[in-house]
Amino acid sequence: MNCSRHEEREAVGMCVRCHNLICEECKVEINNKYYCKNCVSEMYSDNNYYNNRKNNYSNKTTINSDKVKEYADKAVNATVEVTNNTLNLVKDFSESEDFKETINKVSQNQKVINYVLGIIAIVLLIPKVINNINSIPYFFDELVFSTRYYGVFRTVFYIIEFIATFIEPIIIIALATLLFNNFMRLKREIRIVAPIVVVAAFTLIRFVSVNIASSYFGFSIIANMFSYFIPVILIVVGSYFDKE
Known part of the structure; x- marks a missing residue:
């Protein structure tokens, strides 16, 4: 290597x-x-x-449990705040007159709207899946060095972070496909909330894992959460339109 x-x-x-x-x-x-x-x-x-x-430089690096807790608390607060703000925006917009008028106009073309929203969401998520697949060879190289230089404990969290990064867009894509056919038989309310909860939960898992594995404050993990904003909104809106 x-x-x-x-x-x-x-x-x-x-x-x-x-x-x-x-x-x-x-x-x-x-x-x-x-x-x-x-x-x-x-x-x-x-x-x-x-x-x-x-x-x-010669001081030995140790995992500070107080710092990990601090990072976790900050991640929880950030994800909860973003989730609440998103839900409030959806709620406020759903109660507006413009939204009600829009609902009346598209009610006759519900499935068409859902297909369009689902396709756009999936197209936006596919590059994330491709990028994750391309990073697999580098992951194994880094895994060897992580085990060698940082120990097994940190390596476990490095693996957790990689797995979470890999499967997060796949789960969101699966939720987007429910706009075509609700093969999971999930209630509409669950399908509306599910993508928001998934992104918030995976952001928290990745944030804590990368900070334990690498001992630095991973702001990029929080920033990555916002890259899911548009696909999640499309899924939420499409699920709201779906009356089945």
Whole structure:
């Protein structure tokens, strides 16, 4: 396995921030953890701050349970707030006169609307599935290095994070297909709430897992949640239209 930046050089570790393989030249060791130079530049734009931390490189990294709890609490609060805001928006819009007028206009073409919304949602989600499939080879490379440098405990959470990332869009696609045919026989109310709950739950699982596995605050996990906003809204609206 070779360095992600220098393909001719053998990798000596994996950046805990971006998960790229790094060689001896690319690595920067901070608190017994390897970072690539790009991540270090992003993390420490202030050179004085970076220099002040050099004396702490030899300190052994430990998993701080208080920090994990803090991250989990922040993730829960963020996901609950987003979920409540989304539900309130849907509720307010559903009670408006414009929405009622729209319902009357599309009631005769309910199935057509559902098919269109479902197809758009699936098209938006397919790139996520393809990207996850393409990342499988890199996952096994990183898994080896994670086990070697960070131990079995952190590796387990790394695996959990990858699995959650892989199956989340598949579950949302399955919920979108219910707009074509309710093969699961789920009640309309459940189909309306399900995509919101799935995204919130998987965001929480991934957020906690990646912070334990890599020991850094994974803001990208929270940002990724918003990439599901449009498909989820389409599924919610389509499920609301569906009277079956």
